[in-house]
Amino acid sequence: MTNEELLIALSDMLDQKLKSELQPIKDDIQEMKEDIRTLKAEMKILKADVENLKASVHILEGRADLTDARWRQMSEDIRAIKAEIETEIRPAIALLVENYVPAARRFSQAADRIESMEKDIILIKKVVQEHSRRFEQMDRCV
Numbered sequence: 294m295t296n297e298e299l300l301i302a303l304s305d306m307l308d309q310k311l312k313s314e315l316q317p318i319k320d321d322i323q324e325m326k327e328d329i330r331t332l333k334a335e336m337k338i339l340k341a342d343v344e345n346l347k348a349s350v351h352i353l354e355g356r357a358d359l360t361d362a363r364w365r366q367m368s369e370d371i372r373a374i375k376a377e378i379e380t381e382i383r384p385a386i387a388l389l390v391e392n393y394v395p396a397a398r399r400f401s402q403a404a405d406r407i408e409s410m411e412k413d414i415i416l417i418k419k420v421v422q423e424h425s426r427r428f429e430q431m432d433r434c435v
Contacts, residue, residue, distance in 0.1 A: 294302075
């Protein structure tokens with residue numbers, strides 16, 4: 294064999310050796326490329342999910358602001374109601390109580406007198422009926 298043939302044979306052997314040694318690296322690189330593609334696809338999905346979450350958070354912030362505004366309005370309404378109770382309703386109730394208690398006492402006393410008068414009227418009716426009956430008997434006799 295000539296030197297040239299030996300060099301070609303040596304070159305072929307080196308090529309085969311390199312191919313056999315590099316093939317696992319190429320396979321690993323190919324697998325890594327596939328993993329990177331999968332990661333990129335998952336990142337796109339993740340980005341979309343993050344955008345959806347941002348939109349949801351924005352909506353929730355709007356609702357929270359609305360709830361906060363309603364809460365403030367209710368607090369103001371409650372303060373106004375308390376003020377009205379203190380300035381208008383309590384004095385009116387105090388005035389009613391002030392006038393009701395003496396009137397209630399008068400009505401109670403009047404109720405006692407009315408009950409007594411009812412008894413007297415019943416008695417007077419009986420007496421009048423008895424007198425009427427006697428007068429009728431007297432008229433028959435005369």
